[in-house]
Amino acid sequence: MKIAIVGAGFAGLSSAKVLRAVGHDVTVFEKAPDVGGVWSASRRYPGVTTQNGKDTYCLSDFPMPADYPEWPSGAQVQAYLADYARHFGLESSLRLDTEVLAADLGDGVWTVRTASGGHETTGTFDHLVVANGIFSEAAVPVFEGADAFTAACGRIDAASDFHVLDDAAGKNVVVVGYGKSACDVATALDEVSATTTVVARELLWKLPKMFAGVLNYKYLMLSRMGEALFRYVELAGFERFLHGPGRPVRNSMLGSVQSLILRQCGLEKLGLRPPGSLEEIARSTVSLVTEGFYEKVAAGDIVVKRDTQIARLEPGRAVLGDGSTIPADVVVCGTGFHQRVPFLSEDLQARITDDRGNFELYRQIQPVDVPELSFCGYNSSFFSPLSAEVAALWIAARLDGGLHLPGPAEQRAHIARRLAWMEERTEGKHARGTNIIPFSLHNIDEMLDDLGTPVRGLQRLREWLLPVDPADYAWITDEIVARHRTPVRPLRAAPAA
Structure with a gap:
């Protein structure tokens, strides 16, 4: 295909790696000038x-370099992915700096229109x-007074669009949000800014990378036991207990972790204890x-304005919801992302979403009524690389007829049940x-069960007690590729642009 x-x-x-390995002809379109997605230099x-x-943040058959630090930088992750593409010979399939403008489906064939270097090209594909x-399109709030603010040399950016540290030198910086990107960028920009203020509509629970300075958080959260502390839509085995x-045992475990976080981070003293309990961490994105x-908050270098938001911007300042003002020359928004597929027609998008705009995807991958379309990476998780890799194997097997899935009606019922649960839970x-x-492994297990390659025995037991090692899943790729590899056949030529 x-x-x-x-x-x-x-x-x-x-x-691309999996689909090429089983014999398909693959073209990868990427609008950035480099590989990496969220780690691209254009978005860091x-x-x-x-x-x-x-x-734990790597692909199963390609470990990160041994000389990388425990938590690699964005530039290092991008370099890792570039090395992955070279190692597996994917570069010939890449079309970088090429944006997909439209992908239209007709008679089982996709017509894909792309733009690169001021030129448009059209090609046809089977899938x-x-x-x-x-996380492809940043969500930036629309602020009242933004035009006057920017006309007076103010600057408003999404965090992913703010690349140069010196652009904040000597400026009054306001960071909107309290997730990972907001706190990361506030801490970095404070090194050069005149003032740094974080405006947080809602505080979130955050996990220290090292508990008590000695225990890596992965031993608590990146295991099957850590995941089982949160109630999944369907309980099985020890989770029922x-x-x-x-x-009460489960509540005590979470309570102990919560108490440790409060003490270690000094949240009560700083006035930054989030509402509710640590269990709330499972209702949104988990942030470290x-x-x-x-430390910067405690020293007064970063000021956090909690439970409020910017009501309007004025030249040189931001007015908050309570009427107070803060100095502002640069506003950086770590306010999340839109989940969009703008290159698909409105009619097609309506076929793959429900009446509330949720993607209706079986296993987070497959639209029930559009077999020529698949999604990969729409299962954001603690183990995003491994989740995406297993989804790629699932796609390869489905295209080869190697999955025994329930019928369309049962798939739709399953999707509706999951979406209702997700919406209520979060x-x-x-x-x-x-x-x-935080249900990364549950999702991976479901895909592996469909593939007929479930995790069993000592590996499963080990993962209840220790963090998951993606390398333990490399054998699955070998098995699926061997099972579904087909001889390369001549392909029909694409029509000229």
């Missing part, structure tokens, strides 16, 4: 690092894989403590159905 992939991050590159803000250690990422008779952030913060945190 001729397959087009949109995006060259973890999901796009792993899809000062201070960005991974939230996982290098031994389309959307791997543009759920944890959320039934053993619930940015190194140095709370209070609507489920990113149109693409945020599965």
